[in-house]
Amino acid sequence: MIEGRAEITSKKERNKAEIYDMAHLRSPHNKILEVKKLPTLPKIAYRLLDLLSGEPDVNELEEIIRYDQALTSKILAVANSAYISSQKEINTLERAIVLLGFREVSEIAFSICVFSVFKPLKSVRNFDVKEFWLHAIATGITARVIAQALDVEDEEFFFTLGLLHDIGRLLLLHLFPERFEEILAQQEKSGRQLLAEEMEAGLAHTWMGRWLLKRWGLPEKFVLVARFHHNPFYKEKFLFEPAVIKLADLIVHNLRLARLPGGQTGEPGPLLLKLGLSEDLYQTIIEHLSFVKESISEAWSNVI
């Protein structure tokens, strides 16, 4: 684990963060409190997340997926893509686990479950749902690579943290489609970051995401990433996981791994310094991602 890592760990700090968040949620500009009905996360996704955070258990993974034919065939579709770069055809779940590994298959399965939650959503002008998911997956893959480079203890979380970091945007599209289209149109005019326009409308995706993931009962790390991935500081405290996701997000936008409007921009220099990631390692990450860029969309476009 790198030195200088600081998180909100104490109960007191967490309570303070909660009070701060609630004050904002009660703002008259914030419309999300008016909403009662929320999309729910399938039970299978919780089981997969539990599995990902514990010791690898292949039998349990097979047990969870085996009876869901649609899920199995989607996992095999991703597994057989060029991204995985296996020479042999993978036609069973067991074979996928042997060739790709327990973690990779669990992450693919978890992603497919999350896609299904928002499946009926249609793209609107300037916001393509497929591109959104490509952005989410690419951020997850990039975050995992950064976590490996930093040699963090709990690197197994970083793909899923990246996958869900912008989930507030889908909730925005789901709950307030017309308002979201107006926000997007405003962003097109101003050329500012989409978050700036969302904040002016009282519908920041960071708050929406934080709120949804809290309702879903996901671990605190997910809630903090959703809330702080554009500015990984809380009362001048540096938040490690949101910072990794911010760096991943920046890389994904800079490499144009997905086409979404008004994403994070800027130089990664100060973040690299804070995270303790050397320029050489950063360049290696960029080269790797540039190399796999095309295959990420090829692998996933049939299931999103």
Ligand SMILES: [Fe+2]
């Ligand atoms: Fe974001």
Ligand SMILES: [Fe+2]
């Ligand atoms: Fe993002």
